[in-house]
Amino acid sequence: MAAGLSLQCGDCGTLLKSVEEAEEHAELTSHSNFSESTEAVLNLVCTTCGKPCRSKTETDLHTKRTGHSDFSDKTLETAKPISLETPKSTDSDDVVVGGESSENQEMVVPEVDKKLLEDLEEMGFPTARATRALYFSGNASVEASISWIAEHENDPEIDQLPLIPVNTKIEAPKPTLTPEEVKIKAQELRERARKKKEEEEKISEREKEKERIRIGKELLEAKRIEEDNERKRFFLAYHRIMAMRKAEKEEEKRARERIRQKLEEDKADRRRKLGLAPEDPTVAKPAAPAVEEKKSSLPVRPATKTEGMKNWLRYLKQNHKDDDAKVKRAFQTLFTYVGNVARSPDEEKFRKIRLNNPSFQERVGSLKGGVEFLEVCGFEKIEGGEFLFLPRDKVDMAVINSAGSELNSAIINPFFGVL
Structure with a gap:
């Protein structure tokens, strides 16, 4: 019978050179079925760098990594019968044998x-x-x-x-x-390492930028969803209120009808008690006398100041609907002006505004409708149109309070100027 040249794993077919390798294979894979084989473990040595390979797979990997493709088959030169006995450890220190360390070598x-x-x-x-x-x-x-x-x-x-x-x-x-080639090669290696580091940094920066863009999109989408939900809640509340009002009107109508029927029944009962004949429903009742309409001696105003203020605020928002932040800032600035006048009507500094003031122009003056709103509140242009001024004797607190209410509604109601 031919001598065994290797141990073969019956579970995966791997060829092993020694009992020690079989034991290591068993620990790593939990395979326990081993048998002697007359097939020797390959010993393919790279002729370029001298690296030994034990299988065709190893030679393919080595070629892929290094570009070395020439191998010398020294399998038969190193093949020898396998020893099935585990080598016993000696009392002396571990030593290197044949260029390889023993199992416990430090x-x-x-x-x-x-x-x-x-x-x-x-x-x-x-x-x-x-x-x-x-x-x-x-x-x-x-x-x-x-x-x-x-x-x-x-x-x-x-x-x-x-x-x-x-x-x-x-x-x-x-x-x-040669020394010259070494210098050139060293420079190439350093340049290659530098380019590799720069490429890695660029890739890292691109990934960070993608992450920032993704987070930005998620925040914008979350804000849009929240605004949509807010609009839906407002419309639901609006429809509930309208439904309640409709139900109240219908209930009021039914109550008036019940009262009318009760009056008719009481009237018929009184006629019966007095011995009078029931009233003929076919007989037409006399029409109520026409009431002459009194004509007022006061001129009819087409719209109140409150309506004028509301119209200008709506105009301002609709003409700048693409910039909600700018519109809201304008409303808040106007609210501050009106609030200052309401709290301190005797202070002239609160009743006088320089039209070419950069802050005023940026917040209110550059938006069509802001100055007009103040004029409805009583402010007048003076000194050749350089200032807006509200005279003390023309401060109407009812108008100022109404302006504050309209501005507050415009600020807190997201659908102001839309419905």
Whole structure:
């Protein structure tokens, strides 16, 4: 019978070189079905960098990472019968055998030349990458380390600190680049690292900007939904009030009808008690005498001041309906002017407004309807139209109070000027 060259996992088919590997595989996967196999574990060695691969999958991954595609098959050279006995530990300290550490071998970070390490770090290389390069280049020089980095920059573990068994030594490979090439390569690596960092920062900034835009849209949508809900609540309340008024009018009409019927019944009962014949409903009742309408000697005014104030406020809002904040600020400013006059009618400073004042122009004067509203309240243009002035003897508190009520309604009612 042919000697077994490997152990094969009966659950997943993986080939393993030793009992130790089988035990590790069992711990990681919980597979427990192993058998001897005459098929040797592959030993495909990269002819460019010397990295061994145990399967076609590993060689494909290595080619993808490094671009190395030439491999030497040394499977038959290293194949030997597998030992099914677990090696016994000795009383002496663990030692390195055949270049590989035993199971309990202590692993440490190798010592490297601190001066060379500082030089590489100043050039922009990470500490882990610089340490690994110095160790595997035998601490020979900065140029040798950069040469090693250039050859292994695509290794997946390039930025991991190397761990080696105690007392392990590795011969320094000979630099494959000239000093001039090393300088050029170092500059290329630094430039590549700088561009990579800039690209990462740009990507991060774009993501932050997208997040800010998303949050802004969510806030605007939440505000729109809240405004829609507020309008719906107002319309529901309005319809409920109108329905209640309609029901009250119908109930009032039914009550008047009941009273009329009761009066008719009482009248018929009195005629019956007096022995009079019932009233003939077909006989037409005499019409009520016409009342001559009195004509007032006072002139008829087309609209009250309150209606005029309300019309100008509606005009102001409808002509600036795309800027609710500006309209609301104008209403609040007008409310302040009217309130000051109501509280202190004797103070002239509250009854005089400079029309070309920048603050007044920005808040009220530039909006058609604001100055006209004040004129309805009693303010007059004086001094060639430079000021608006409300004379003390023309302060009508009823008009001022009515103006305050109209402005308050315009401020708190979101549908003012719409319905």
